Amino acid sequence: MPNDMQNDKKGAKRRELIKAAGAAGLLAAGGGLTNLSLAQSAKVKVGLMLPYTGTFAQLGVAIANGFKLAISEQGKTLAGREVEYVTLDDESDPPKGADRANQLVTRDKVDLLVGTVHSGVQMGIVKIVRESGVLHIIPNAGVEAATGQLCAPNIFRSSFANGQPAYPMGKVVADRGLKNVVTLAWRYGAGEESVAGFKDSFLKGGGKIVKELWLPFPNVEFQSLLTEIASLKPDAVFVFFAGGGAAKFLTDWKAAGLKGRIPLFGTGFLTEGVLEAVGDAAEGIETTLHYGDGIDTPKNRAFRLAYAKAFKLQPDVYAVQGYDAGLLFAAGMKAVKGDISKKKEIIAAMRAATIDSPRGKVTMSKSQNPIQDMYLRKVVGQENRVTGVAMKALDYPPSGTCKMPA
Amino acid sequence: MIFPDAFLPYLEPAVDFPTFLIQLLNGVQYGLLLFLIASGLTLIFGIMGIINLAHGSFYMLGAYLAFSLTEGLGSLWLALPAGIVLSVLFGLALEWLVIQRLYARDHLYQVLLTYGLILVFEELRSILWGDDVHGVKVPELLAASISLTDNLNYPVYRLAMSGVCLVLALGLWWVLRRTKLGMIIRAGSVNRDMVQSLGIDITLIYRIVFAAGLALAAFAGMLAAPTSSVFPGMGNQVLIICFVVVVIGGIGSVQGAMIGAILIGLVDTFGKVLTLEVAGFQLLPQLSGVTVYLMMAVILLWRPEGLFGSRGR
């Protein structure tokens, strides 16, 4: 099955290449190109605009894998239509976001655009899909505006809004009677929205923020801030970091002797994909996220097995988000029996869909952001073990900022 | 009073004295680490006159070597010498293949070529090692930490790293100022042809200097790997700041790089924890990202050739 997909992709690539080369030649000659654009095939074209190089390459690959797995599980075709993939590297480079999205929409004429990881690039994509009306699913980037002020009927998200995984943690910390908290995060979109989400529920629960500490993104020199935290002696600390920065933070936190003295909480990204790297520095740390490897449901077990078999890799939360993007699209396609031209009906079906996700049941909010359970997880050994549900069916942030045109 | 009160800068008093001292230590320690990374850059930059944007990639290479070799050989102590040998060999090869063609060229081509090398190395890293985050274990011997206050410890490994940086700085200074090789190198940096005509194989000297500079960056990466972890793009994070170190200190000056690095360490450290408000606008820590570059600009305007640079380069 993965082989078929590979061939498919190569075929598509080759055609694109011919087009690009043709364009290069024709641009110089000033001739026409229309004869080269292929007649609209019966296939459904899915554009995967994801980071395939650079810091987020791993995430891009996991999302693409997850999406393709979901589609291939629908049988040979998707509601009677074959699926053709067009992949495009966005390099996580924001100035290229709108440009590349435009390439998929106007040149490749994709029916669905899936992407991306980086919030800055995402803003560029949202701009293009809002203008063109192309069906769009965000498989990771949490930038709240995408399903907030900038929401649109054709924009769905299968992952989370930045504040969403952080919001339940505020309640968890407040419920434990930890009153004085210091927050620490990178000063950029995801960091700021996460801290805001945490504060929202934490302050409601009667907590008090002693100090908000920030450092410039992607600076990883934490030592001075750890010293500051030690001297402030808060009851607990909430942080937002991810990837390499998270690994370094956890190592530094332990080395500074703060581990075990001051309880540390964060969103799940703090401990995703870094457990092997940090060893016991993460042991016992609790986070909230919409997924955990060890969710004990038949669906999750089946998903993990199928993913491992198809790609010889263990799936992670990003693979789940990609997978759910696939399921969401499949739900829309089934409702119209594969007739991609009925966009209104597809959107209506996707809005109404209940996705049987490895993370549990997921539905779409009014602003088309997932309504999902938020799990409380604890690092045990090399695993993010799910210890409970921090909040059930969480719809956050409130859809108030989204004025969805009818 | 020239300004009304509202326009007076408001600087939150630094916390208690012990905390201030610890922050000072943090700043110096970060500065020493920066020096370690930047030392190879100042060597290549100052002696060979090559702007090497790929310096960050060499740092990354070192970190990944430390990761693989520690896995393979079982300990960082074995990985360090093996990694140094490998990176010296790599440096010799790279100089022979590519860099030696740049000596006669304008800085512009050096910027361009080494910019291309960044892309190449980053992609090779992705092909060889994948895109995961990895960790390297701190060696048992240095895994302890010293307690500074009732709830803050200082890891011994960091202190050891600072020690290594100091030794290395002294070593570099000694080689360049007190040995015959150093004399030849310095002479070669001033007048390549003259040294050549004295019967010294300057090509070889340059090759050695480049390999040494690369190995220094890689060594910095290896040393930093246990504290910073190993991840894609880590080279780009340190690249620009290293340039700032070298340029502030004065290109080619080891003392300058040391002073520049410590200055940056302090500015970065205090920029993040102090609060500075002017006319109601929060400047610090809100704009702490700007501070280092601001300092660089100010220093270069005051001394266009850097703190310890010589005029006329």
Next chain:
Amino acid sequence: MSAAAPGRRAPVAGVAVLLVCLAALLLMPLGVDKFYVQLVTKMMIMAVFAMSLDLLIGFTGLVSFGHAAYFGVAGYVLAYAAPQYQAASLWVSLPLAMAVSGLLALVIGLFVLRTSGVYFIMVTLAFAQMLYFVFHDTKLAGGTDGVYIYVRPDAALGEWAGGWKPFDLENFVHLYYVVLVLLVLTWIFLRRVIDSPFGRVIAGIKVNEPRMRSLGYATFRYKLASFVIAGTLAGMAGYFAAAQFGFVNPDMLGWHLSGSAIMMVILGGMGTLGGAALGAFMMMLLELLFQGLTKHWQLLMGGSIVGVALLLPHGLLGTVAAWWGRRVAAKDSERTDG
């Protein structure tokens, strides 16, 4: 220099090639997909950007590693000038954006031009990074998320012209031709600058600044003027880049873009305006081509950059011009011999 020296003969052929290119650009939108029209629009915008940098690198001998700052700031000016969901007037916002970029270049230039060589490269970088962090770390204009420009600038003239609208930038073909006109105007303008007495002075500065100074030229002022012109033109490019896709982001001021711009200039051939423009076109075509070939396309991109730096020091155009020069010289000697 070797490329330019035998080149007094080249202009005839050069002009012919230029006219062919211009004709191709004029006719292109008639025959191709929207995407390619937009792509070439983008390429032409980057060509203006690259030419503005070439004035510094190729003609004044100033290697600026922070040229994206002026490009990006102009984009932000447009974002500020446009009330949300409404269009900013082109005739107000464009001059404003260019003025802000030019002013910024003037202020920064006053400082950075005190340094030279490697230090100049690094100080320009430092100032660009400072601006980058100002936009990145504050909420001035959307912080890291950047801001949208919902509607492209409005080209309608004022009351005196009865609100007449000569063209509509929302129409991608109109936008294409507007950018094409600007590209040609920029080329003509820079050509005239370079051929003027001023141009000869900056050329002299590039070769030997101390000599120019001892000849009595206030070289600092000439360099500053050049820096401001380049910054202003970069601002114009940045304005249209922001207008085209309606989105600005701090990374528009980042060092990656400054690096790419240098690459464009050298790839095409620095010190020749056409070369810089060609470099911008080539760079984006290469990106498109390599992306289609492999997942590890950055390896090919990096490899080509290394290759160009090593093998084509005069860039594509410079190399061709040198080859042409040799050929013409050979023919000449044949003629005189025979």
